[in-house]
Amino acid sequence: xxxxxxxxxxxxxxxxxxxxxxxxxxxxxxxxxxxxxxxxxxxxxxxxxxxxxxxxxxxxxxxxxxxxxxxxxxxxxxxxxxxxxxxxxxxxxxxxxxxxxxxxxxxxxxxxxxxxxxxxxxxxxxxxxxxxxxxxxxxxxxxxxxxxxxxxxxxxxxxxxxxxxxxxxxxxxxxxxxxxxxxxxxxxxxxxxxxxxxxxxxxxxxxxxxxxxxxxxxxxxxxxxxxxxxxxxxxxxxxxxxxxxxxxxxxxxxxxxxxxxxxxxxxxxxxxxxxxxxxxxxxxxxxxxxxxxxxxxxxxxxxxxxxxxxxxxxxxxxxxxxxxxxxxxxxxxxxxxxxxxxxxxxxxxxxxxxxxxxxxxxxxxxxxxxxxxxxxxxxxxxxxxxxxxxxxxxxxxxxxxxxxxx
Amino acid sequence: xxxxxxxxxxxxxxxxxxxxxxxxxxxxxxxxxxxxxxxxxxxxxxxxxxxxxxxxxxxxxxxxxxxxxxxxxxxxxxxxxxxxxx
Numbered sequence: 001x002x003x004x005x006x007x008x009x010x011x012x013x014x015x016x017x018x019x020x021x022x023x024x025x026x027x028x029x030x031x032x033x034x035x036x037x038x039x040x041x042x043x044x045x046x047x048x049x050x051x052x053x054x055x056x057x058x059x060x061x062x063x064x065x066x067x068x069x070x071x072x073x074x075x076x077x078x079x080x081x082x083x084x085x086x087x088x089x090x091x092x093x094x095x096x097x098x099x100x101x102x103x104x105x106x107x108x109x110x111x112x113x114x115x116x117x118x119x120x121x122x123x124x125x126x127x128x129x130x131x132x133x134x135x136x137x138x139x140x141x142x143x144x145x146x147x148x149x150x151x152x153x154x155x156x157x158x159x160x161x162x163x164x165x166x167x168x169x170x171x172x173x174x175x176x177x178x179x180x181x182x183x184x185x186x187x188x189x190x191x192x193x194x195x196x197x198x199x200x201x202x203x204x205x206x207x208x209x210x211x212x213x214x215x216x217x218x219x220x221x222x223x224x225x226x227x228x229x230x231x232x233x234x235x236x237x238x239x240x241x242x243x244x245x246x247x248x249x250x251x252x253x254x255x256x257x258x259x260x261x262x263x264x265x266x267x268x269x270x271x272x273x274x275x276x277x278x279x280x281x282x283x284x285x286x287x288x289x290x291x292x293x294x295x296x297x298x299x300x301x302x303x304x305x306x307x308x309x310x311x312x313x314x315x316x317x318x319x320x321x322x323x324x325x326x327x328x329x330x331x332x333x334x335x336x337x338x339x340x341x342x343x344x345x346x347x348x349x350x351x352x353x354x355x356x357x358x359x360x361x362x363x364x365x366x367x368x369x370x371x372x373x374x375x376x377x378x379x380x381x382x383x384x385x386x387x388x389x390x391x392x393x394x395x396x397x398x399x400x401x402x403x404x405x406x
Numbered sequence: 407x408x409x410x411x412x413x414x415x416x417x418x419x420x421x422x423x424x425x426x427x428x429x430x431x432x433x434x435x436x437x438x439x440x441x442x443x444x445x446x447x448x449x450x451x452x453x454x455x456x457x458x459x460x461x462x463x464x465x466x467x468x469x470x471x472x473x474x475x476x477x478x479x480x481x482x483x484x485x486x487x488x489x490x491x492x
Binding site for chain 2: 065
């Protein structure tokens with residue numbers, strides 16, 4: 001029999017809340033974490049809004065030894081990992097070091113750290129660049145720092161597929177569970193809100209140029225005009241079901257029941273987008289029918305064309321208005337790989353409390369999205385399974401099915 | 407060029423290795439404690455030696471942190487070079 005991958009712990013660092021309970025309360029209340037950038041002066045840039053995490057003092061959360069060698073987003077990842085392990089009631093020193101893996105997703109690396117060191121390189125010379133730059137900027141750094149800090153020496157890695165990364169990492173975590181590693185720390189945390197990182201975001205040409213935080217990121221709306229970047233994400237503890245029971249896991253949020261990924265064809269080919277196929281494969285992988293899914297967490301780019309494509313994919317598989325669809329990321333912005341990890345954590349919280357969190361700010365669903373049952377206010381619902389969708393820059397497409405504990 | 411003092415070195419060790427409850431004190435006996443026992447790994451020592459080189463305009467061997475394994479030995483090594491250059 002194939003091993004079952006269950007989720008036993010969640011840790012969230014989001015612009016509208018640190019820790020799952022703060023985040024979840026804010027999300028159900030429709031509290032947005034989007035605002036004018038404070039990390040640097042955005043006045044000279046065409047886009048000025050972001051989902052910043054404001055009240056995070058890293059010295060309260062991570063060892064002093066790690067301060068000189070970590071980027072901001074790695075500090076967030078380490079804190080979220082602590083919260084997830086604590087939520088899971090797991091003490092790594094009590095577990096087999098080779099039975100614990102770390103598989104996180106990351107899309108940007110340590111931009112702020114790298115920005116500082118590049119500044120030293122060009123203004124003062126190469127000898128002034130920190131030795132820690134060798135890894136602090138790197139996509140794999142969160143996996144590495146989590147692994148070192150907690151002595152987790154099982155098979156580990158990093159997935160780099162932009163917004164799809166959080167789901168791809170969860171899929172990879174489940175593979176490790178099935179191959180015999182009982183305990184996997186997964187998820188993703190991203191953040192590149194430094195001037196250099198901001199230029200990378202701007203190069204997408206997709207960012208919202210508005211200054212009103214309540215009108216800047218409106219996926220599926222007639223007024224959709226771009227997205228807002230944010231920082232943060234979620235760390236998720238995944239365990240083999242029997243092993244979790246054997247160690248006395250405090251709770252089981254549910255199961256990673258289905259996963260699939262694909263990549264979009266090049267635009268000029270005219271071939272169909274990957275999303276409908278990926279959704280069907282993830283459902284089949286979970287052994288579920290569309291009617292079994294209680295809510296879809298949309299990728300929700302916030303631009304007319306990708307929104308239309310996503311709405312059509314959902315309608316193609318589920319039928320018009322047949323499944324509730326939500327995008328709580330409207331309150332935090334798009335967090336790259338952290339976004340789909342956060343949506344996954346949010347889906348488990350929705351299953352736990354039997355409530356669908358709202359899509360904030362959207363008032364006028366447009367075009368193909370008019371066929372969606374878009375959830376604009378928190379909604380009580382009998383939820384057994386949820387589907388999380390993510391599309392990353394470059395065509396990465398992933399779908400994850402999560403199911404409540406039996 | 408003034409010589410390097412223990413306080414100068416402690417500043418650099420703190421910049422490279424951080425400070426906090428989890429970081430061993432650099433006071434008292436620490437001056438004769440091996441860097442490895444103070445929790446400085448090879449990369450942290452690379453960071454420290456590179457700071458010393460820049461601050462005092464000297465060149466240290468790549469394995470300086472092995473030759474000078476404690477803060478006192480590092481001070482002696484650096485001040486020896488500074489005196490020789492004077």
